[in-house]
Amino acid sequence: MDPFPLHLDLPGHPxxxxxxxxxxxxxxxxQLARVEDVPRWTMYPADLDEDGARLRAARNVRAADAQHGIRYVVDEQGDALGTVGFGRSDGGFEVFYAxxxxxxxxxxxxAAVTALTQWLADQGESVVWLSTLDGNAASEAVAVRCGxxxxxxxxHVDGRPLTVWNRSAAAAASP
Incomplete structure (x- = not known):
């Protein structure tokens, strides 16, 4: 597998x-940990403070350097809108976003999930997956739109019900 890309443009989003x-x-x-619904639907802890945020960012950099996964900033001309990424697991790669x-x-x-899934397909990955906590209609809609x-x-680890979604990475170009 090639090194994870450092930068990806989002087609259709100049x-x-x-x-x-x-x-x-x-x-x-x-910022994301302080958005009311982000900790409810993701792995962002609601009690994250500045030290924890710095530690979380450093941990993600180390994971990317070791090729275990990568988190990207969704950047619009210098404005950080959120994060997306993927992590390696026993079952392949899981994508995530907030x-x-x-x-x-x-x-x-x-667009981001499609771009990441396409990159993974180009690397020979056959299946990509994501998880949604039950009731997260917006995230479920993303899963469906992305095929x-x-x-x-x-x-979920905290006992909440979740759904695991998967797709053939080879189909990434045509969701």
């Missing part, structure tokens, strides 16, 4: 790109 999250991007981690409320509804996550199919139901 001026918006995915750039590798660096330690200096800790503020977007803190946006600030004012950046939602523009198709940015759909993911319900794969199985399960339980």
């Amino acid at each position: 001026g918006v790109a995915l750039r590798r999250l660096e330690e200096s991007d800790w503020a977007i981690e803190l 946006l600030r409320p004012e950046a939602r509804g523009r198709g940015l996550v759909t 993911f199919r319900r794969f199985r139901s399960g339980t």
Whole structure:
């Protein structure tokens, strides 16, 4: 597998790109943790403080350097709108995402998930997956728009029900 890309343009979204999250991007981690619905639907802890945000950013940089996964900042001309990325697991790669409320509804996550899935397909990955906590209709809609199919139901680490979605990475270009 090639090294993870440091930068990806988002087709159909001029001026918006995915750039590798660096330690200096800790503020977007803190901002997202303070958005009311982000901790409810993602792995962002609601009690994240500045030290924790700095640690989280540093941990993500180390993971990218080790090729375990990568988190990108969704960047619109210098404005951090959110994060997206993927992580390696036993079952392949899982994609994940979170946006600030004012950046939602523009198709940015759909474009980002499609771009990441396509890159993984170009690297020979056959399956990509994502998880949604039950009741997260917006995230489920992203999964459907990106061509993911319900794969199985399960339980989140904190006991909440979730759905795992997967798709053939080779189909990434035609969701």
